[in-house]
Amino acid sequence: MTVAPSSKGTVRFGDHETWYRVTGDLSSPRPALVVVHGGPGSTHDYLQNLSGLTAGGRAVVHYDQLGNGGSTHLPDRGPDFWTVDLFAAELDNLLDGLGIAGDYVLFGQSWGGMLATRHAASRPAGLRGLVIANSPASYPLWLQEAKILRDQLPPGVNDTLLRHEAAGTTDSDEYHSAMRVFYERHVCRLTPWPRDYLASFFEVYNDPTVYYAMNGPSEFHVNGTLRDWSVTEFCPDVAVPTLLISGRHDEATPATVQPYQDLIPGARWEIFEESSHLPHLEEPERFTEVMETFLDGLDAPH
Template sequence: MEKEGYIEVTGGRVWVHTYGLQSKGIPLIILHGGPGSSCYSLQVLKALAPDRPVILYDQLGCGRSDRPTDTKLWHIDRFLEELGQIRQALNIDEVHILGHSWGTTLAAAYYLTKPSGVKSIIFSSPCLSAPLWEQDQKKNLQMLPADIQETIKRCEEQGTTDSAEFAAAIEVFSKHFVNRLEDKPEWLEQKPADYRNAEIYQIMWGPSEFTVLGNLREFDCTPQLKELTCPTLYTCGRFDEATPDTTEYYSRLTPGSSFHVFENSAHMPYIEETDEYLTVIGHFLSSVEKL
């Protein structure tokens, strides 16, 4: 059984879809990437619902959620409040959290507010330090053809990151470090273009992946990772923009955490290696519930 609808949060309504309403395990809530993206590509995780409720939601301002025009809403503290309001509305006392990309930023910051009932966290392709992320992307760029590097650098310097040539260069970057599949699933290709909200990304991150100018530019929770005491799993793709070296570094800072690399994936292993991804995540969640 499943249910979808809207929940009132600070600033508007967010769209929430819960799968496996009658499943007996501890609910799993999914925090999508962005900022300003949607949970659309993460819908494959509903396959975990036979064992536990799986909750997908579009953060305020993107996807199927409301699009308020108040730009003061776009900061991490409001997104943390939003997550708490969703838990309260759904009456979720105990919860597993899976964050992907920016969703891991949100997951870590949320746990560090010391909420009750968080049974585990999965950091999927994590971004837990904006400075480290920026540093890694500059290294990743160096693996691309010289003309692609030059285009990205020039467009950033000239403020033309909204140009067609920049978009073409980013497509090359994405084929290396985001999704390496030649033939992407048809349903993924049908994702509505208006599900993204570029304004949120611009305000919180900046005009591009490679230079952080938004209000997350100083975010770095690595000194606090030792405070993560719940069972924790870090995952990434071998070719991920969230690099294996940095992901493993985060794992080493987190007491008792586990670390897994999906060998044939970039930033979207839940799409690129769906079966293995679901197996690894499902096994981790089941092992936590047996503790």
């Protein structure tokens, strides 16, 4: 359930601005839940229903990462500008700017889960817990698994995708139609696609600067700067309670999530049987139950 924000604004980030929305009261004694969206190059919109996790006075913070949504757009910046370090620094800056760096929980979805893991590995004093949702531990592993999923698509679909990828015509209508077959199986299995998901989907393609630079033309054809990136080296340094979330039909297959389970001490893994990449939309009731149980467990005195 999406709850109306109690405030919206921007935090200065160097010469730029990071847009945020807060639901609930940031002065609450419960740690704020900070939601880190995927992409890179998506927006907060598809995760808006996490604003319903304000039970008992907890604040929920959404933000748009630089280059997208309500934050500063920089369409003329090249791939060398869009780095993991940039977005890690932006997250640190947001926490400081909102005055919550001393007491917070991170929820990172897809790429956001990788970014949140990188953040958690530095062992910030105020981090109370970590949720890694539908996130691969490495892009090479993601691509390896994507090939398996692509080979299982209906006859001819992957041939179409491969032909356009080889020709560099991934902006064609035919490619997008074939791409949607994959997305309907492994990204969002709901019909029709929910409004919040469509909002983020269209935001990516309204300004694909970040997505194309770091990821590539689609979820499964990663030829951007992140194609060799992994967070497995950071996992052993995560020292807070950690919840892993994935869907049975997720493009983030069990093989891509397994390193988190193996390497993060004490990590707990919940698989949503009726979901793909967006359990918070595909199984919202169970998602809320799992999240509230985890978050309530973090509220012991510290």
